[in-house]
Amino acid sequence: MTTAGNVIKCKAVVAWEPxxxxxxxxxxxxxxxxxxxxxxxxxxALCHSDLYCLLKVVEKEFFPVVLGHEAAGIVExxxxxxxxxxxxxxxxxxxxxxxxxCRFCKSPKTNQCDVIWTRMGSKEMALEKSRLTCNGQKLRxxxxxxxxxxxxxxHQMAVAKIDPDAPLDKVCxxxxxxxxxxxxxxxxxxxxxxxxxxxxxxxxxxLAAVMGCEAAGAKRIIVVDINPDKFEKARExxxxxxxxxxxxxxPISQVLMEMTGGGVDYSLECVGDVECMRSALESxxxxxxxxxxxxxxxxxxxxxxxxxxxxxxxxxxxLFGGFKSKDAVPKMVKDYLxxxxxxxxxxxxTMTMDEINDAIDLMKQGKCIRTVMSVCPE
Numbered sequence: 001m002t003t004a005g006n007v008i009k010c011k012a013v014v015a016w017e018p019x020x021x022x023x024x025x026x027x028x029x030x031x032x033x034x035x036x037x038x039x040x041x042x043x044x045a046l047c048h049s050d051l052y053c054l055l056k057v058v059e060k061e062f063f064p065v066v067l068g069h070e071a072a073g074i075v076e077x078x079x080x081x082x083x084x085x086x087x088x089x090x091x092x093x094x095x096x097x098x099x100x101x102c103r104f105c106k107s108p109k110t111n112q113c114d115v116i117w118t119r120m121g122s123k124e125m126a127l128e129k130s131r132l133t134c135n136g137q138k139l140r141x142x143x144x145x146x147x148x149x150x151x152x153x154x155h156q157m158a159v160a161k162i163d164p165d166a167p168l169d170k171v172c173x174x175x176x177x178x179x180x181x182x183x184x185x186x187x188x189x190x191x192x193x194x195x196x197x198x199x200x201x202x203x204x205x206x207l208a209a210v211m212g213c214e215a216a217g218a219k220r221i222i223v224v225d226i227n228p229d230k231f232e233k234a235r236e237x238x239x240x241x242x243x244x245x246x247x248x249x250x251p252i253s254q255v256l257m258e259m260t261g262g263g264v265d266y267s268l269e270c271v272g273d274v275e276c277m278r279s280a281l282e283s284x285x286x287x288x289x290x291x292x293x294x295x296x297x298x299x300x301x302x303x304x305x306x307x308x309x310x311x312x313x314x315x316x317x318x319l320f321g322g323f324k325s326k327d328a329v330p331k332m333v334k335d336y337l338x339x340x341x342x343x344x345x346x347x348x349x350t351m352t353m354d355e356i357n358d359a360i361d362l363m364k365q366g367k368c369i370r371t372v373m374s375v376c377p378e
Contacts, residue, residue, distance in 0.1 A: 004077035012149035032079035044071035068148030072168035095143035181208025183321015193217030206270035214238030293317035
């Protein structure tokens with residue numbers, strides 16, 4: 001029986017309130033409207049950003065919400081005006097859209113798009129545009145896509161069509177974490193061959209940053225994490241030196257300065273901690289060192305002394321690794337299929353969506369890199 005044009009009832013993970021376990025609910029997913037695509041989610045992964053919003057965001061108006069933004073699926077139906085996609089296409093939903101028309105999309109200087117700050121950045125508009133309801137109550141669509149659901153609806157500017165041969169349980173990681181870390185190294189930091197890099201934090205984003213540093217030709221890649229159990233995995237991605245701050249009684253920036261004879265050429269902060277961000281900056285060599293903020297937080301100000309910057313260091317940051325999403329994701333999928341990019345190695349656990357609270361517990365305890373959850377069969 002065709003579902004096109006009809007409301008679909010399906011399972012989804014609903015966060016009804018902050019800092020509470022999420023709940024599997026039956027929800028209703030409306031048909032796609034003009035320029036929208038309804039997607040059957042096949043695989044989705046849990047990202048630290050989902051956890052951040054569940055545990056750190058305390059504004060009640062953000063809830064109830066269906067989280068999830070790192071996924072892959074198959075187009076179920078399309079709304080009026082959609083010509084780029086058709087039912088059966090394999091796709092990756094994009095939390096960072098690419099409208100192609102705004103001044104940001106037209107500029108080669110950035111991967112930002114006006115839409116994420118207007119349509120999706122506005123709480124009122126985000127709720128108005130949601131196609132998800134539960135018992136008659138509208139549910140917010142996290143980052144405009146909400147992938148912790150068997151079906152979701154996204155604007156076509158926030159969907160990338162990918163190779164039909166791509167395994168969705170692997171390439172789903174390109175919806176956020178891997179592109180974010182890898183691109184931070186190759187696009188934002190612009191790591192150069194023969195350079196020395198430091199990566200702070202060895203979650204999926206940090207490991208992807210290590211992989212990006214290696215791909216860019218870095219000679220030395222120092223990783224910093226308080227969990228030494230992650231060091232061997234980091235070695236697989238190209239790390240050469242390993243630092244546990246708990247092993248030292250001096251600032252970690254001083255440790256890296258001494259290890260490198262003055263500081264690293266590039267540092268990438270992949271934790272989302274403001275003190276770690278400062279340490280990453282101050283670990284860079286003066287004159288030309290570049291430090292990139294990759295980790296997510298919006299809870300505190302980040303500070304340093306002006307001399308750290310007037311001495312020639314550059315402090316910057318990025319979303320989605322600086323990749324223009326619709327253009328880059330299909331190319332990253334192709335690179336994976338051609339064995340130019342690791343993805344399988346990031347997956348530490350596989351579960352079903354029904355086990356979401358177990359996946360959250362694993363991430364809270366630092367016991368996973370990426371947990372990929374099966375949602376719907378292809």
